[in-house]
Amino acid sequence: MSPVACFHCGEPVQTGSQFTTLINDQLQPMCCPGCQAVSAAIIDAGLTNYYKYRTELGSKQTALVPDELTTYSAFDLKEVQQDFVHTSNETCDVSLTIDGITCAACAWLIEHKLKTVKGINRIAVNTTTERALVNWDPTIIKLSEILTLISQIGYQAAPYQVDDEEIQSKRNSRKFLLRLGLAGFATMQVMMFALALYSDYFTDLDVEYRDYFRWVSMIFAAPVVFYSAQPFYFSALRSMLSGRLNMDVSVSIAICGAYIASCIATVSGQGEVYFESVSMFTFFLLLGRFFEQNARQKASVSSNNLHKLIPLTANLIDAQGQHSEVPAKRLKIGDLILVKPGEVIAADGELINGRSSVNEAMLTGEQMPVAKVDGSQVFAGTINVDHPIEVKVTAIGQDQLVAEIIRLQEAASNNKPKVALYVDTISNYFTWTILIVAALTYMIWKTYWPEDAFWVTLSVLVATCPCALALATPTAVTCATGLFTRIGVVAKKPGVFEKLPKIEHVVFDKTGTLTCGSLTIAHIELYSDLSEKRVLSIAAALESSSLHPIARAFEKYRDNSILTSHSRNLSGLGIKANIDNETFCIGSAQFINAELNIALPILDQQAVYLADKSKMLARFDLVDEIRPDAAATVSQLKAMNCDVSIASGDSSSHVDEVAKSIGINNVHKSLKPSDKLTLIESMQKRQAVAMFGDGINDAPVLAGANLSIAMGSGAAVTKNSADVILLGDQLSRFVDAVKIAKLTSKVIRQNLLWALGYNVFIIPLAVTGHVVPYIAAIGMSASSLIVVANSLRLLKVRI
Numbered sequence: 001m002s003p004v005a006c007f008h009c010g011e012p013v014q015t016g017s018q019f020t021t022l023i024n025d026q027l028q029p030m031c032c033p034g035c036q037a038v039s040a041a042i043i044d045a046g047l048t049n050y051y052k053y054r055t056e057l058g059s060k061q062t063a064l065v066p067d068e069l070t071t072y073s074a075f076d077l078k079e080v081q082q083d084f085v086h087t088s089n090e091t092c093d094v095s096l097t098i099d100g101i102t103c104a105a106c107a108w109l110i111e112h113k114l115k116t117v118k119g120i121n122r123i124a125v126n127t128t129t130e131r132a133l134v135n136w137d138p139t140i141i142k143l144s145e146i147l148t149l150i151s152q153i154g155y156q157a158a159p160y161q162v163d164d165e166e167i168q169s170k171r172n173s174r175k176f177l178l179r180l181g182l183a184g185f186a187t188m189q190v191m192m193f194a195l196a197l198y199s200d201y202f203t204d205l206d207v208e209y210r211d212y213f214r215w216v217s218m219i220f221a222a223p224v225v226f227y228s229a230q231p232f233y234f235s236a237l238r239s240m241l242s243g244r245l246n247m248d249v250s251v252s253i254a255i256c257g258a259y260i261a262s263c264i265a266t267v268s269g270q271g272e273v274y275f276e277s278v279s280m281f282t283f284f285l286l287l288g289r290f291f292e293q294n295a296r297q298k299a300s301v302s303s304n305n306l307h308k309l310i311p312l313t314a315n316l317i318d319a320q321g322q323h324s325e326v327p328a329k330r331l332k333i334g335d336l337i338l339v340k341p342g343e344v345i346a347a348d349g350e351l352i353n354g355r356s357s358v359n360e361a362m363l364t365g366e367q368m369p370v371a372k373v374d375g376s377q378v379f380a381g382t383i384n385v386d387h388p389i390e391v392k393v394t395a396i397g398q399d400q401l402v403a404e405i406i407r408l409q410e411a412a413s414n415n416k417p418k419v420a421l422y423v424d425t426i427s428n429y430f431t432w433t434i435l436i437v438a439a440l441t442y443m444i445w446k447t448y449w450p451e452d453a454f455w456v457t458l459s460v461l462v463a464t465c466p467c468a469l470a471l472a473t474p475t476a477v478t479c480a481t482g483l484f485t486r487i488g489v490v491a492k493k494p495g496v497f498e499k500l501p502k503i504e505h506v507v508f509d510k511t512g513t514l515t516c517g518s519l520t521i522a523h524i525e526l527y528s529d530l531s532e533k534r535v536l537s538i539a540a541a542l543e544s545s546s547l548h549p550i551a552r553a554f555e556k557y558r559d560n561s562i563l564t565s566h567s568r569n570l571s572g573l574g575i576k577a578n579i580d581n582e583t584f585c586i587g588s589a590q591f592i593n594a595e596l597n598i599a600l601p602i603l604d605q606q607a608v609y610l611a612d613k614s615k616m617l618a619r620f621d622l623v624d625e626i627r628p629d630a631a632a633t634v635s636q637l638k639a640m641n642c643d644v645s646i647a648s649g650d651s652s653s654h655v656d657e658v659a660k661s662i663g664i665n666n667v668h669k670s671l672k673p674s675d676k677l678t679l680i681e682s683m684q685k686r687q688a689v690a691m692f693g694d695g696i697n698d699a700p701v702l703a704g705a706n707l708s709i710a711m712g713s714g715a716a717v718t719k720n721s722a723d724v725i726l727l728g729d730q731l732s733r734f735v736d737a738v739k740i741a742k743l744t745s746k747v748i749r750q751n752l753l754w755a756l757g758y759n760v761f762i763i764p765l766a767v768t769g770h771v772v773p774y775i776a777a778i779g780m781s782a783s784s785l786i787v788v789a790n791s792l793r794l795l796k797v798r799i
Contacts, residue, residue, distance in 0.1 A: 006031035008039045075143045075159060084159040085143070086398035086407060091121060093407060094143065095160040096132045098150065099172070101125070114149060117141065127474050131160055133407070155238075173293075180290055183228040183283040187276070189220045194276035207269070214266040217275040224279045225259045228286060250434055254461035255282060261454060274455060281462055281776065288781020291788075310381045310402060314346035315339070317390065335393045339384045347393045348400045351376045354389035358382050363405065363488060363727050405727070408490045426469070430759075434464045441767050449769075456769045463766040463776030464759055468783040472751030475791035480744040483794055488712075488728040489737045496723050499707045500741035504687035506637050506734075507680065510648035510655055511550065511606075512694035513711060514662065514731075515624040519553040519606075523621040535618040537562055539610050542575045542586045550608060553622055573649075573672070574608070583613045590651055590670060592616070606654040631662040633731040638663070640738065643687065647676045647701075676701040692734075693722075709734060740797065747794060751787045758783040 004013040007021070007028035019030040021039040030036040075081065086093045101107065107125035110132065114123045119140030125132045134146060143159075150157040193213040232255065235248040258274040265271035314331055315323045315338040323338045328346040331337065336352065339345050345358070357369035360382045369385045372378060378391055379401045397403065438460045445453035477497060484491055491497070508514050524532055536557040543551035544558060545567045567577035574587015576595075585595050592609040593599060596616065606624065610617045634644050645666035648655045655669040668679055677700055683689045684706065691705035702708035702722050710722035711729050726733050762779060765771050771779070 004029050006035055008035040011035075075147060081143065084398070086403065087138075090137070090139075091135055092138050092143070093133065093135050095407070096134060096147075096150075096157045097160045098125070098130055098132055099156040101127055101130045101155065110150060110155060114146070117146075117149060120146065126478065127471075129478060132157070176286070176290055176293070179228040179230070180283070180286045183224045183279065183286055186220045186224045186228075187279040187283045190217045190276045190279045193217045193220075211266070211269060214262075214273050214275075217273065218263055218266050221259060221262075221275040221279050224282050225255060229255050229282045231289075232285070249431060250438070250461040250464070251285060253435075254458045258454070258458050272451070272454070274458065277455065277458065277772070281458075284778050284781050285462075288784055291781075291785055310400075311344045311346050329397075331393050331396055333393055333396060337391050337393060338388060339378075339391055340388050341384055341386055343384055345378050345380055345382050345384060345391065347380050347391075348395035349378055349391035349393045351378055352390045352392045354387055356384055356386040356389045359385055360728070363401065405485070405490060408492055408725070430469065434461070437464070437763065437767065445769070452769055455772065456766070459769075459771045459776040460763070460766045463762045463771050463779055468755035468758060468787040469752070471784055471787050471791075472755050473748050475788050476744055476747045476751060476794065479791050479794035480740055483740050483797060484737065487733055487736050487740075488726065488730070489733050490725040490727060491723070491737075492725055493723045496707070497741045497744050499688070499723065500738050501745050502688045503642060503690045503707055503738065505643040505645065505683055505689045507645045507647050507683070507689060507691045507705070508664075509691075509693045510646055510650055510658055511548075511624060513692045514630050514646070514658055515626050516729075519550055519622045519624045521553055521620050522623045525619040525621070527616040527618060530617055532618075535610055538579060538584055539586050539608075539618070539620065541579060542567070542577050542584055542610075545569060545577070546575060550622065553620075584610065584617075585612075586610045588649070588651055606650055606652050626658060626661060627729075627731055629730055629732040633735055634663050636732070636735045640735070645683075647671055647679055647691075649673075649676075673700050677704045680705050690734075692731075740794070743797065744794060747791055751790055754790070755783065755787060 005011070006013050007023065008030055011031045013019075013029045013031045015031065017027075017029065019033060019036040020027040021030055021036055021043065022028075023039065023043060028039070030039060081092075084094055098110065101110075107127045110125050111123055114120050114134070119137045120134065121137065122135040123132060132150075136143070136146060147157050193216055196209075196213050229252075232248045232251045236252040239249060255278055258278045261271070262273040262275050262278070265273050311328055313325050314328045316326045316331070317323045317336040317338055331347050335347075337346060337349070341356070351372050351374060353374070355371075355373050357371050358378055359369045360379065363379060363382065372389070377394075378384075378389075381402045395401070438457050441460050442453050442457040445456050480497060481491060511519070521536075524535070526532065526535065528535075530538075536554070537559040540554040540557040540559065541562040541564050543554045545564070546569055562579060564577040564579055567575065569575050570587070570591065574585055574591035576583065576585040578584075585592065586608055589607070589609060592611050596611055596614070598616070606622045608620050608622065610620070637644050643666065644664050645668060646655060646659050646664050647668045649669075649671055651670035656667055659665070659667045668676075671679065680689055680691060680701055681704065688706045690707040690709060691702055692709045692711070693702050694711040702710065707724065708722040709724045709726060712725055712727040724734075724737065758779070762771065762776075766776060
């Protein structure tokens with residue numbers, strides 16, 4: 001009889017049934033207390049899916065003992081982290097869902113508490129999606145310690161996972177509905193007794209009946225105050241403990257103050273009671289926040305949808321050629337999978353066998369299928385359209401393109417425009433101002449009209465809550481980021497929504513930007529006795545170290561027996577290297593001219609030259625198609641009063657031909673990267689400049705422009721330098737992005753004007769006693785809903 005294996009690590013269990021853990025309603029055997037404790041921590045953290053989809057057994061946990069485990073220790077396990085942690089450049093990124101975020105002050109508190117912690121490089125909190133993006137150094141601080149730090153300031157954080165997010169969201173909605181329903185029921189009961197008490201103004205009501213109605217009202221209002229209104233208290237306490245006031249402070253003071261004063265009046269039998277007002281404005285506040293939460297979830301749903309488009313299963317092809325359905329999470333790099341027509345591709349990979357077209361709309365927004373042949377890259381979540389294909393998996397989990405896009409999208413929605421930072425500061429001062437105004441109101445009314453002082457002060461506290469002000473910017477930015485994702489545009493750096501509407505001059509690189517970058521060799525001119533095959537193989541060997549689009553034209557001529565050494569890539573000029581101890585160079589006419597000190601003719605077409613240390617060997621004439629939407633994009637930019645230029649390293653007249661065919665008059669050619677940067681800097685003295693690029697040589701000039709745009713097919717370093725990435729390589733998407741940014745700026749301005757206008761309008765009315773408390777609650781909730789609804793209009797924009 002074979003020994004029972006530990007369910008966690010697979011080691012033989014020699015302790016009988018002494019250690020077990022309940023997993024998926026079944027007791028599973030564990031080999032030691034360490035494995036039992038770790039598996040229990042994983043289950044307690046809600047990560048049951050780890051055991052469902054894991055690809056390898058966990059490591060034996062002999063070093064851990066139960067007493068050392070905390071609630072979050074399971075999140076430090078490498079095998080658990082692979083589902084939600086992305087590691088790059090020795091730092092880690094994780095998206096956390098944070099329970100308890102209600103306003104901008106919560107985000108400010110979390111960011112400022114964690115920014116000062118050693119090992120945490122970046123943290124950005126999004127109040128709309130209630131998520132935080134954290135980058136940290138795992139050698140200095142553990143993920144469990146970060147989660148514990150967040151917990152210590154009153155918020156519950158957990159790694160963001162789609163399924164868990166939905167479960168948590170439904171759980172929160174149920175809890176919120178219970179609070180709302182209880183407040184509504186109690187309000188109806190209290191209002192009935194309040195009507196009887198109001199009749200005391202018109203007819204004499206016996207004191208016994210009056211006291212009875214007050215006591216019953218107090219009992220019905222108690223659950224509203226002690227349960228339904230709890231979210232306001234916790235939010236207010238957290239903000240006060242951090243030394244900052246948020247909008248829930250004034251609301252909490254109003255609810256508690258009114259209830260305590262009413263209880264004193266009930267017990268003493270003297271004074272006014274406000275139980276109906278307390279119940280009613282708590283109900284309206286909760287109702288407003290419930291609608292607001294639903295709207296915010298709608299605004300953040302686009303990123304969740306990207307996750308959901310990746311299938312849960314894949315058809316794995318084994319060594320014998322047989323295929324079987326396996327969980328997509330079990331795929332490994334190097335696995336071969338079969339994707340039938342109509343199926344969604346389960347992982348990023350390289351097409352090994354077959355020809356088909358793939359719908360990449362979920363990445364690029366473009367519905368037209370893209371042709372794929374042997375060697376083409378395909379991406380998880382895209383749809384195979386025509387024929388069965390076999391794909392070799394090259395990336396899984398957080399290394400897939402869709403995961404990268406989600407991270408970039410989340411970072412973009414966390415980026416706050418300058419105006420949002422001003423609003424955060426203003427909200428704090430605004431709350432202090434309201435508290436001072438409320439105190440002065442109470443003192444003045446207490447002096448001249450003491451019987452009305454309390455409810456007038458309540459109205460001031462509730463009506464002037466700056467919820468709408470705090471929501472004005474984050475809701476609009478989140479909606480706009482979702483819209484960008486829909487059209488295949490990624491806003492990578494902060495300030496994109498502010499910079500885009502201000503662009504006055506757009507500068508394009510030529511190759512790979514205005515043209516498709518799919519260069520082919522149209523003609524070869526030989527200048528020596530070397531054969532065409534030989535010069536092509538030498539050129540391919542030299543170009544193998546380059547990522548420039550020109551290099552791809554030589555890939556298919558590569559002879560692996562020809563090796564280069566001492567290769568030097570002279571950005572924007574060419575490549576110089578040794579082959580069999582002989583020096584060769586390939587590049588532009590300018591480069592070869594300088595190397596050989598000879599004059600080369602200016603050609604109409606784009607060409608590169610191959611030479612050894614003493615003579616010319618060959619000339620390769622290249623052709624490249626202009627992007628189909630290049631002319632339309634230039635025309636639209638001009639219609640938006642933008643100047644358009646070309647800045648190219650190419651010296652041939654081909655640059656002029658491209659410019660003429662798409663309607664660009666300003667042509668700058670034969671530019672080195674440093675020349676491009678100088679050109680951009682000279683333009684920036686007069687205008688705000690946006691620069692398009694795709695090659696490594698464009699990285700410096702992209703970094704120097706007011707706004708930089710990289711093509712999705714460009715080099716990684718170029719995309720790292722860019723503010724915006726066009727995933728689908730469609731230039732026209734830039735024009736769409738400008739339109740969306742302008743609309744977003746307009747919506748933010750409208751939101752801020754409305755929020756400020758409402759408060760300016762309501763403060764005098766509330767201070768002079770023209771707004772009763774429950775009307776104040778309706779007004780405050782309505783102002784927030786209007787701001788959120790106005791932002792949601794962005795999601796309905798059709799581009």
